[in-house]
């Protein structure tokens with residue numbers, strides 16, 4: 213074994229995945245896409261199966277002080293299913309693995325499962341297995357989601373071409389502000405436990421964090437409208453860093469119109485209350501679980517009047533970089549602030 217020791221923080225999550233995936237060799241013809249997209253793709257004849265997995269760790273990904281277990285169960289399924297929709301595939305099965313400390317009662321885990329079942333019902337997926345073990349501390353939930361699609365309908369992050377239209381669903385930045393509200397109320401609660409949290413006026417943004425939905429409706433719309441996006445991924449890290457993933461894998465640049473980035477009114481107002489710039493929350497917030505995708509300009513009329521789909525810009529040649537055209541008319545390069553603190557020293561993108 214080499215004596216060298218590299219700190220994880222030095223290369224970051226994406227650096228680590230890159231480094232580990234270098235030594236992976238694909239041996240099976242059915243493996244169409246391995247590491248690097250929202251889900252892996254296995255092709256059998258003209259049908260494909262897609263698989264995605266996620267791990268949620270207590271106090272890293274969720275805080276049970278303000279996360280009801282039922283919501284947590286629902287969210288754990290929704291965020292996985294979101295990766296399946298991001299491939300333009302239909303989710304069909306999930307497996308659920310748990311590591312549980314003795315702090316949790318049977319009833320608490322049943323509550324978690326109520327949320328898991330509700331999500332399975334909503335997304336039409338079957339819970340087909342998993343694993344259960346103990347943990348020394350806290351709760352760990354790992355969910356794997358499986359989906360299916362016709363092989364020629366699978367959409368990768370890598371298919372965007374210059375001239376394509378860049379779109380995003382729903383609205384952005386709300387989950388991040390929901391988190392800020394909950395963290396603020398948590399501090400108040402820890403200091404004065406008798407105070408009741410004031411959350412009613414923030415139910416939209418708090419709901420966006422605690423009970424996100426995967427965009428099943430958009431997947432169904434694509435099918436009905438006979439649209440196959442040229443590229444797609446779900447917005448989990450933040451519009452900015454997810455757009456950078458899409459552009460890197462597609463070898464293209466992008467131009468985003470700040471004025472077109474969808475921010476819900478309550479999100480905008482709450483950002484100002486916190487003295488944040490609303491566009492920064494929308495670009496870098498993360499956990500929105502909206503779909504970011506590109507379509508050929510041929511298909512533009514099919515989406516023009518869809519209220520849940522917003523055209524936010526276009527794909528440009530790689531030499532033009534990834535730029536934000538601000539409301540004030542300036543062009544500024546988009547950077548991946550969402551995970552900047554994990555990045556290499558001096559790496560500036």
Ligand code: ADP
Nearest residue numbers: 229232246247248249250251252265266295448
């Ligand atoms: P997403 O945000 O869509 O869930 P991630 O950023 O978590 O995607 O992962 C990016 C890619 O890296 C995916 O293809 C994922 O399967 C893969 N990946 C992540 N962690 C590992 C790991 N420890 N070993 C192998 N592949 C991994």
Ligand code: MG
Nearest residue numbers: 250295446448
């Ligand atoms: Mg994803």
